[in-house]
Amino acid sequence: MSLLAILVLVGVAAQPAAASVSLVVNVVQEPGDYEARFPxxxxxxDGRLMAVWHRATAHQNAVGVIQLSFGSSDGRTWSTPAAALARPSTMAGVDTRDPKLGKMNDGSVVLTFFTPGGKVYYSVWKPGWTRFTDPVQLTAPGIxxxxxxxxxALALADNETQVDQVLIPVYTTGTTGGAHFIRATWRATLSPRLLVSGSTKIITNDxxxxxxxxxxxxxxxxxxxVAVVRAEQNGGGSPAIVARWNPYTATPAFTYQSFTGVLANSHHLLKTSDGQVLFTYGDKAQTNRPTVGMMIxxxxxxxxxxxxxxxxxxxxADQANPSSVEITPGTYLTLGYNAKPKSQSPTGGSLWGIETHSADYS
Structure with missing residues (x-):
């Protein structure tokens, strides 16, 4: 099938995208009713790419398994997907949602995810390994x-006596909930590898x-x-909140900005090689919440x-949740998925890599 035909099938050609925005790789097409969500x-x-996603038959109310694949440095070829956990039986029958990857300063990777009912877990991968460790539940004082x-998870740059510090973004529900971060120390050879020292609320619901x-x-x-927080007013779209603080102070002093006109859902932040931030998100201001990007x-x-x-x-109607990497200076690969049933789209269940360039955002 030609690339043009694929574009038509998945709906990309209908967008007024720049000519250099291109679908360059099908990371995976899940079989049957399975879908590759939340990548x-x-x-x-070592230059390779690592991708994870939620393999399930539906957005929720279906047990999903986290899949793992390794890609070439240019993102054009990918290994055969396999279960991300070395021992998948540790989470057998449990829906493992929204897998996210945070690289530590020593090159290790921390995988975080949550399960229905509100439990957050993390697992660890180290260079030379092929899978992640058994999950450990995260708890924190004050949450x-x-x-x-x-x-x-964000590994902070070392700063004097503050070494191997990690911030894990989380959120809680209800009128007293909101967006928080858990602070922990990364310990590559000790258990637990993330030693939690506390939590801080960034912004409160209601x-x-x-x-x-x-x-x-x-x-x-x-x-x-710099944090971006999804905001919704009575279930409807509301401008995203941009928060900033110095992570090396004992009591952070937050500043806040309502990002006027930007109804960002399920977003991703990528620090680029030139110090900017590629901000990709599901645009709730548009029908079906398509993935868009903006350079900050x-x-x-x-x-x-x-x-x-x-x-x-x-x-x-169910899409977005993008994630991006910079494969060469000024060239970015963003992941997007097609959750259409195969009866509606021959490429249903596919996880795509879309290439953009810095000039596309100006």
Whole structure:
């Protein structure tokens, strides 16, 4: 099948995307009714890519298994997918949702995910391994009840006596819930590998009444952590919140910005080689919430809405959850999935890699 035919089938050709935005690889097409949802991708220290996703027959109310594949440095070829956990039986019969990958400063990778009922777990991969360790549940002082995750664990740059510090973004529900981070120390050879020292709430729900803050994602720029938090008002779209703070202070002083006109769902933040942030997200302002992207040139300053680039639209109501890597300076690979049944689309169940370039965002 030609690339043009594939584009038509999955709905990308209907978008007014820049000519250089291109579907370059089918990472996997899950068989039967299975779908490759909620993907995440990271570049390893050896240049290869690592991707994970939620293999299930539905968005929820179906037990999903986290799949793992390794890609070439250019993202054009991928290994045969396999269960991410070395011992999948440790989570047998449990739906493992929203897998996310955070690379530690020593090249190890921390996989986080949540399960229905509000439990967050992490597993570890180290260079030379093929799978992740048995999951360990994350708990933290100050966070009670159900806890969920969507963003990747962020390994902070070492700063004087603060070494191997990690921030894990989570969120909680209800009127007293909101977006938080768990702080831990990474211990590559000790158990537990993430030694939790505390938690901090970034923003509280019902501020204003009816507002819910979920899916925090982090990136570090110099001595500042920049977070984007999904916001919804009474179940409808609301501008995303951009929060910033110095992670090396004992009591963070947060600054907040309502990102006017940007209804970002299930977003991803990628620090680029030139110090910008590639912000990809599901655009709730559009029908079916397609994946779009925006380049933030000054991420520690007030964010200004720039060109919104259409990246991927399967034409299905359930999509987005993008993740991106920079495969060469100024060239990016973003993952998007087609959750259409195969009776509606021959490429249903596919996980795609879409290539964009820095010039596309200007």
């Amino acid at each position: 995440d991708v990271v570049q390893l220290d 009670n009840g159900g806890m969920y995750s969507h963003g990747s 501020n204003p009444v009816g507002r819910r803050y979920t899916e925090p994602s982090f990136v570090q720029i110099g001595s500042t952590v 040139s000054s991420p520690t300053a007030n964010w200004v809405k720039g060109k919104v680039l259409p990246i991927y639209n399967s034409g299905h």
